[in-house]
Amino acid sequence: MTMQFTKAHATGNDFVMIADPAGGITLSPERVAQLCDRHLGVGADGLIRAVPAHAFDEGRDALEAVGLTCTEQAPLWFMDYRNGDGSIAEMCGNGVRAFAHFLLSNGYAELEDGGSLPVLTRGGLKTVQKVPEGYAIGMGIWSFIDPEMAAERASDSLVQAAGLEDPRPALSISMGNPHTVVALPDTASLQRLDLHQAPKVEPVPPHGTNVEFVVPAEPLVETGVGRVSMRVHERGVGETLSCGTGACAAAAAVRVWAAGDGVDTWKVGVPGGEVTVRFRARPDGAEEVELAGPAELVYTGTMH
Numbered sequence: 001m002t003m004q005f006t007k008a009h010a011t012g013n014d015f016v017m018i019a020d021p022a023g024g025i026t027l028s029p030e031r032v033a034q035l036c037d038r039h040l041g042v043g044a045d046g047l048i049r050a051v052p053a054h055a056f057d058e059g060r061d062a063l064e065a066v067g068l069t070c071t072e073q074a075p076l077w078f079m080d081y082r083n084g085d086g087s088i089a090e091m092c093g094n095g096v097r098a099f100a101h102f103l104l105s106n107g108y109a110e111l112e113d114g115g116s117l118p119v120l121t122r123g124g125l126k127t128v129q130k131v132p133e134g135y136a137i138g139m140g141i142w143s144f145i146d147p148e149m150a151a152e153r154a155s156d157s158l159v160q161a162a163g164l165e166d167p168r169p170a171l172s173i174s175m176g177n178p179h180t181v182v183a184l185p186d187t188a189s190l191q192r193l194d195l196h197q198a199p200k201v202e203p204v205p206p207h208g209t210n211v212e213f214v215v216p217a218e219p220l221v222e223t224g225v226g227r228v229s230m231r232v233h234e235r236g237v238g239e240t241l242s243c244g245t246g247a248c249a250a251a252a253a254v255r256v257w258a259a260g261d262g263v264d265t266w267k268v269g270v271p272g273g274e275v276t277v278r279f280r281a282r283p284d285g286a287e288e289v290e291l292a293g294p295a296e297l298v299y300t301g302t303m304h
């Protein structure tokens, strides 16, 4: 069966995008892995199927979970994200930016300046706004994977990776999907890392993890903005040029380690560019996270 696709990227994190307005496309993990293979397929870190939530079982369950309804006339689009190895993930922050850009550019959705586009994901309802740097995503709240960390605010695991002399302490954070953040002392040690093999995390969070290595800038905060550099090894993918949920987790961890210095805006430099992460405290003490950055459509083709 032939199928139209679009290749998109958001700070170098690249995706095969497929529109499925009728909800009739089934993709096995093997088919996804083949399409994402950089030699045998289109090549991408992940695949995203855009499907109206009311058009398939998982989407209808997700709609019910957030207490919303949608129809053919007024669809609420579900981001069916798969990792490059064919596995399913709860959320993809860069993916939501690429997804919104794909929907808007192809006339599947509309978004006026100042307006907000809702997007349903396995990690819940997200919102998208147009901003000067591209799109800003309302990501929901972040949380510690190990609840004891809420009091200790230090490290819950050790990470070893090729290029590191010794295992280093790390903190695991959920952005809907799992992340383990490791601080390194300087840019040279970040560059020395060999992320061809998955880093070893001990103990590994229950559903596996994405691992972010971060180097806080010197000074960490300038004119009220915190800055970190990051490289990432993604669960189900390998090293990628950027990870949006990872950038949010990295900023949250550095903010925790920097002991409540009240910095709410963070610039996270990744090999594929830069994203901005903002935190906003809620009355119940939890913190809402916003992720902003660019998204681009690269080309459209037909696959066989």
Ligand SMILES: N[C@@H](CCC[C@H](N)C(=O)O)C(=O)O
Binding pocket: 013, 083, 088, 089, 090, 091, 092, 093, 094, 095, 177, 178, 210, 234, 235, 236, 237, 240, 242, 243, 244, 245, 246
């Ligand atoms: N690159 C994504 C995250 C994709 C999912 C991740 N590999 C996982 O398995 O959780 C992002 O931009 O957030």
